[in-house]
Amino acid sequence: MLKVKSVVKEFSGFRAVDECSFEVEKNTITGLIGPNGAGKTTMFNLIAGSLKLDQGEVYFSEQKVNNFAPHQIARLGLARTFQIPKTLRKMTVLENLMLVPSGQSGENIWNSWFRGAKVENEEKVNAAKAYETLEFLEMEHLADEMAVNLSGGQKKLLELGRALMAEPELILLDEPGAGVNPTLLNKIAENILKLKERGKTILLIEHNMDLIMNICDRVIVMNDGKHLVEGTPAEIKTNPQVLEAYLGEKTA
């Protein structure tokens, strides 16, 4: 589904991502972990087109997407979670979802004047999709709640919901467990597993090792911008190179 080949990204001569390569299999949950500053977020930005690569290649579903704009990659079926923007926090959960899809006829003033019926129909489809997403996330009761009033975990669910509205094949999740209480963390884990059941592919950055261990099929470890090792969660948990990277010291 995703192939990253010898990718390099430098910031003022500093290599944040250094000849990093890995692959993500279709319909799996893959964790991208590593100590602070390992290059994980930079890698996400490179995959999603928010940053330009200096070297290397990124393939999405066999198609080379090097330096595609974020909206071009999104159109191919890649979505990532983002913090709810300030302007949307004072809107309801349902509105937050309904505002996601782009390219609707209603966004074009000529369409809204001359092709009212088409616009109306699209809005109905969009609303149905938003309700379906709420149902999937078991958030129907929060449909009319202002996003600003949601708890940290509920906001994470809404971020996931906004990503799902784009009907992606590959979903990049940036720390879905950060600042989330244990009950909602379980719900987030369940939802990620349900997405896999529906055939989706998930790549997630996460510092919560329990979440990584519980839901991931594979774990890729980055350190100093490089691909350090990868394996099953159990293999990674006991890998001395990983312990060394995290602890910054040699283990026996």
Ligand SMILES: Nc1ncnc2c1ncn2[C@@H]1O[C@H](COP(=O)(O)OP(=O)(O)OP(=O)(O)O)[C@@H](O)[C@H]1O
């Ligand atoms: N825009 C930038 N300009 C300069 N340096 C940057 C920029 N973005 C990231 N870096 C540097 O690149 C390195 C990798 O950062 P990155 O945020 O990708 O790491 P990370 O693995 O996501 O870390 P964390 O787990 O702490 O979020 C860090 O040393 C960081 O300071």
